[in-house]
Amino acid sequence: MSLETPRVSSSAEEYLLTLYRLETSNERAGSSQLAKMFGVKAPSVTGMLRRLGERGWVRYQRYRPPELTDEGRRIAVRLVRRHRLLETFLVQFLDYSWDEVHEEVQQLEHTVSEKLLERIDIKLGRPRYDPHGDPIPGQDGRLPSHRLIPLTRLQEGGRAQVSRVDNRSRHLLTVLGEIGAYPGTSVTRLRTRRNGQLSLRVGRREIQLDGDIARLIWVKPNRAPVAMQARERGM
Amino acid sequence: MSLETPRVSSSAEEYLLTLYRLETSNERAGSSQLAKMFGVKAPSVTGMLRRLGERGWVRYQRYRPPELTDEGRRIAVRLVRRHRLLETFLVQFLDYSWDEVHEEVQQLEHTVSEKLLERIDIKLGRPRYDPHGDPIPGQDGRLPSHRLIPLTRLQEGGRAQVSRVDNRSRHLLTVLGEIGAYPGTSVTRLRTRRNGQLSLRVGRREIQLDGDIARLIWVKPNRAPVAMQARERGM
DNA sequence: CGCTAAAGTTAGGCTTGTCGAACTTAGCAT
């Protein structure tokens, strides 16, 4: 019920956000894995999950991986919005590069007021995607959706637009930054040279990428793109 | 010694900052007054002062008003820098008005990284004064100094530049904002009409101010400004 | 299908920061 902002601590917010990210990528993590992500020890995680459970933000039973409640998810989505708007702002207005922006925002996202966030949103022209191509939830929590395929599923000779780059690999971001392959860039997939490697034309340059790197790049094909779309969920 | 940033909590920072502000305006406050300022009860203040004392940031003896150590003052000045840079940024880049900016920055100043602060400083062109005309300390902690007199000491007929406006009165800021009397504006003092009131010409407008309001406005006289400069410290 | 190693939890302790209730001190006013 509470439309009042119900005082969520920074740590609690960080937990909910992480749980949400895991949920959307269909992963699940136990206490010790979460512990690693937060840089704390496992018992701290158990304790926090218990408290989050008491507040109704997480469904938690001992020895089971935790799940967000609707309320918890709502808080998390609000945070995703903050996070992505702030990233966009830092990149566009303060010359941050897309591979250094995450850490900074990690701090800020818990502190920035609704008012400031709104001004930033306005200043940016209410963007719908962040610098990595991730969709920015609206104030109502709705996400703009787009149908994308991983670069690895683009047929040889196919042309597509880079639309989203998984931001969990700084290495990938740096590499793509160097060749200027930001969301919006057009690429053409060339004949594959050797196994595992994948060739691309970006502008007038030609580059090779490892398969497991290429899988982190999502593209919007220009037309009739893909052989076996049915199996996409599988991976 | 420690050039390492020595982990100061947000609350501790807020205390040091407040103590510094009191110090520079020659006031001193006891526990219960501090308590009111922080929205906390007196015992909490005593506890915090004790901890700040243990860390060597404050000289504190029971029943005496606390004093900053050099180390404590250094931390405070760093915060003043953050605070004023952030205020300037919000006003110049995010359309904040100078009377609403303080609250926002109160949160942010403890969270923003050195890196972000540096980018903001660059973006602003390394400003030396904030929107209220308060000097922004450099990275070395030095404050640009300027000789100013309160508007009340400007002689009748005298012309001067508004240079600093005490930002502790939102009311004053709102009033001055309406007439556009920001730092940099030229004003002329007219003959005083009645006791306590003070007449000004700002642009082609003429306004009256109460004396205790006018005392919060600091100006740089254009020439041969003032009758009895000797007593300035007294008030 | 039971055993064991890994994963997870409980117990107990520490720090920061908060509070209310009860006590002490300072300093003014007679």
Place this chain on the structure above:
DNA sequence: ATGCTAAGTTCGACAAGCCTAACTTTAGCG
């Protein structure tokens, strides 16, 4: 000079987060 009141402190308690050490549960492997 003394005594009273307001300001300040101490005490004990609590919540959030974190830790280590010791325990329990799960689940995979033989």
